[in-house]
Amino acid sequence: EIVLTQSPGTLSLSPGERATLSCRASQSISSSYLAWFQQKRGQAPRLLIYGASSRATGIPDRFSGSGSGTDFTLTISRLEPEDFALYYCQQYGTSPWTFGQGTKVEI
């Protein structure tokens, strides 16, 4: 199975700063089938990005995704207070689908 490794484990930033989250795959992800989700404490995850770089409906344009092959990045251009949360990447190009272990963005 494809192992996704997210880094860093925790990102300590302030509102207004730029956040860069990394997701590295153990093998190339087919057709850039990579998604990013945000999860807040006690809530279900929310889709942010699919296809490595396409924003989901209703997601602000401060969220952007990039990358291909084995290296992917989620960038939050200017952190808002509501962006402090846990972020997961997921590949859906090869069965079994797998998730990264998460990156916590904290103040």
Add this chain to the structure above:
Amino acid sequence: EVQLLESGGGLGQPGGSLRLSCAASGFTFRGYAMTWVRQAPGKGLEWVSTISKSADSTYYADSVKDRFTISRDNSRNTLFLQVNSLRVEDTAVYYCAKLMGFCGNTGCPNGWYIDYWGQGILVTVSS
């Protein structure tokens, strides 16, 4: 508005069974594949199972294969997960989720992605 509401969780004994349900609304249920994902307490996300829109194809993680069965009733807009031979390590919040996209060149379910999640239902396996 897409809504997914899970039910049927609770306490199960090792070796026992539970049946999870997910009532869907706000979209044409029969038009979309669906999936279950779980999250053990304090842990990350784990894909469990996926079913095609017409229920003619099902897919399972190795950890649940031969113990869990995914199914759907398109007339009732409901997704199910029958969980048998429960293990302590099955303890988790189980989320149902709606899928979007098209089958990739490596075949389904690859290419489908999750666009909406339910709120989740806790399954605790303990004696």
